[in-house]
Each structure stands twice: as C-alpha cells, then as structure tokens.
Amino acid sequence: MFEVFQKYLSDKIAVSKEELDLIQSLGFIKKLRKKQYLLQEGDVWKYHCFVCKGCLRTYRTDEKGQEHIMTFSIENWWAGDRESLLSGKPSVSNIEVLENTEVLLFTKENFEIIQQRIPAFKAMIEDILARSFNASQNRIHAAISYTAEEKYTSFINKYPQIFNRVPLHMIASYLGVSAETLSRIRKQAAK
Amino acid sequence: MFEVFQKYLSDKIAVSKEELDLIQSLGFIKKLRKKQYLLQEGDVWKYHCFVCKGCLRTYRTDEKGQEHIMTFSIENWWAGDRESLLSGKPSVSNIEVLENTEVLLFTKENFEIIQQRIPAFKAMIEDILARSFNASQNRIHAAISYTAEEKYTSFINKYPQIFNRVPLHMIASYLGVSAETLSRIRKQAAK
DNA sequence: CGATTCTTTGAAAACAGTCAATCTGTGTGG
DNA sequence: CCACACAGATTGACTGTTTTCAAAGAATCG
Secondary structure (H helix, E strand, O other), X not given: OHHHHHHHHHHHOOOOHHHXXXXXXXXXEEEEOOOXXXXXXXXXXXXXXXXXXXXXXXXXXOOOOOEEEEEEEEOOOEEOOHHHHHHOOOOOEEEEEEEEEEEEEEEHHHHHHHHHXXXXXXXXXXXXXXXXXXXXXXXXXXXXXXXXXXHHHHHHHHOHHHHOOOOHHHHHHHHOOOHHHHHHHHHHHOO | OHHHHHHHHHHHOOOOHHHHHHHHHHEEEEEEOOOOEEEOOOOOXXXXXXXXXXXXXXXXXXXXXXXXXEEEEEOOOEEOOHHHHHHOOOOOEEEEEEEEEEEEEEEHHHHHHHHHHOHHHHHHHHHHHHHHHHHHHHHHHHHHHOOHHHHHHHHHHXXXXXXXXXXXXXXXXXXXXXXXXXXXXXXXXXX
C-alpha cells in the first residue's frame, strides 16, 4: 500500500529512490476494518496519517449526545487530529472507519525528520495545510450563508467522490441539517 | 505604533534589539480611518498584516448581495487574506475598517526574510497558524451543531473584547443568524 | 439638532427539526 | 435459498425556530 503514497508524492514533488526509501522506513501501514475506531475522544492523537485506501469519518459528540461530522477522509487524503497531535492534549474527536481501510502512519518525530531531510516534502505539507485552511474558511462561509439546499448542492459538486460513498445521513451530519430535511431537499431537487 | 508589535513579540519570543530593528525596517505602518477599505473584493492581497490598534471586519458578499463576516480583527491580531496572498489570486473578501486603525504591514518577501533570519519568529507564526486552524475547526463545529442561542453565548464568552465593540448586527452576520433573531435571543437570555 | 445607524418589536410566512412509521435494499445465519 | 435482521432512506404530521418585512424607538455622530 505504500505505492499509493509513493504515487501521490511523485505527482506533487520530485523524490529520489533514496528519499522514498527513507520515507517508507519511517512510516508504517495499519489496516483497519469497518466500524473500527482509529481515534477515540479522550485519547491523544500521535500520528500524521495518510489514507491509502478506504474511508474514514471524523466527528465530535455534543452534550446532547449528537454526532457532528467534521470531515471525511478517503484515499489520497490526510486524516487525524492536528490539534491533539501538536498540543499533546486529549482529542475531542472520534475517527471511525467507514470502509475497510489502510492508512500510512508517521510519528510526529519521524515526520519531522522527513520534513527536515526533504525540503520539498516540507513545502508540500505546508501547501496542503494552507489549502486545508482555505477549505475551512470556505466551509465556514457555506455554513453561515447558504441555505440547506445550497449546502447540499455545493457539497455534491465539491465532493462527488464522497457523496456516493457515504450514507446520506452522514452528509446531513456534515452539513449540519437533519437527515429528514436532507431527504426532502433531495426530493425537491430531483425536478 | 511599532511598540505594540514589539511588545506582542517580546511576550511570545526572545528577540534582540538588532532583530527588532530588522523587523521594523522591513515593515511599515499604515493608518486607516473608519469606513475605509483595507482590501476590496477582486484585488490581490499583498501583505502580512498585524493590527496595532483599532478594529477591522473581513466579510464576503454572496450572490444575493448579503454580507457575511468571516472574522473580526482587533489590536494584537493578524488580518488579511492568506488565500489571496499565497496564491496571488484576487480576493473574494473585503476588509473594512470599523474604528480608526493602525496596522503594521510586511510584504510577502520581507516577511520571508524575517522568518528566515529569526527562526523563533517563524516558529511563532507557525504556531499562530495552527491555532487559527483549530479556531476554524471549532467555528465549523459551532456552526453545524449549536443553536442560535448557543452560538451567541459561546461567542460572547470567547470574544468579550469584540462583543462590546462591534454592532450587534455584525455579530449576527458572523454567527450566521439574522439581526432580529439575535436581538430576540438576547432578550430571552436577559433573564 | 438632524441624519444616520443600530436595535427592538410585531405579525406572518418560510423553514427545519422531531417523532414515529413505513419502505427499501443488503447481507447474514439457519 | 429463504427469512430475518439491520441499516439507511423516505414520508407524514406536528412543533418549534428563524426569517422576512415593516415600522418604530434608541443611540450616536457630525
């Protein structure tokens, strides 16, 4: 499964055979089965995590016990809880496996080493971070300004690959509307 | 007004007199008056911007012409549009001056130089970025899971300094509720 | 003081959430 | 292979919340 990451990397930066070997030697693959948890609320998240295959959801649970999905992660995306990783504090999030999944994990220290040894890698990570920050801003904008229908259509335009892999009620949770409302919106839009 | 930034820096990292001089020589102060625009939609944002004094709002305008506030920036905070700055693309945001304000500006290039010459500065910026990313995540969570009232009370707890400086209808815009609704919520909560 | 901006209020309409029931498809175990 | 369980999606009826529009008060600024 390391090949997936290798391909991902090669598409973004120039990496030598030696560098790839270094990277491979500092990471490890973990296989996960549906319904398993990669991270549970209260635990400290310790890794940088690249998804080679499969699908995950990261969610938080509120005081009323309701789950709210913060993000979906499929192959060629990153997952995890940056906040917990950087601060060392227990996570407020859960990461559940939605499909049998394989992830590539790097400890914080090993990831540091890779970034120091391969400047292009570091630049790539910074770029991903910047994009992900922009995506957050756009999501905030959507959340405060779109109607439920606009949220739905913008989601399926933006993430068609996710839309047809996860249950609708999870998309509802991601968008912040009830599953029933989303179902009705869908019916409307089917004209 | 550079003293404000100097104090901000000294509180966070150890900086020598020489380093401060370097920083000062690479930045410049800009004074802004209420109702002025620091950035307008369509323009490219070119600076890293620290607010020494005053208050700004960053907002986007949707297709229906409604404004939605993405962020408020007061003294000792950063402002600007990172996305436009890094990509070089026209901004989708506007930054309006709410109070007479003084900002400290650095071009991208000069900011780079500072970061290269002063590693602690770079680390500080990375830390701010990480925090700001976390704040975005928390705001997304609030937007998709809180009721209007919860959004309001969490806002005033989190940002009391802002709450009593900007008009209520702007807080409403920030939270994604109508000004009327916020006014009513407030009345309720006043018991 | 007069003008503008901000906040509040009321009434109606639109919208979204909840609860409960039904329907659909999938997959598992007997 | 069938029956059953289960997860997901849809629907209806109802409730509650939020928006909209319009107007009136309050506060602020020049």
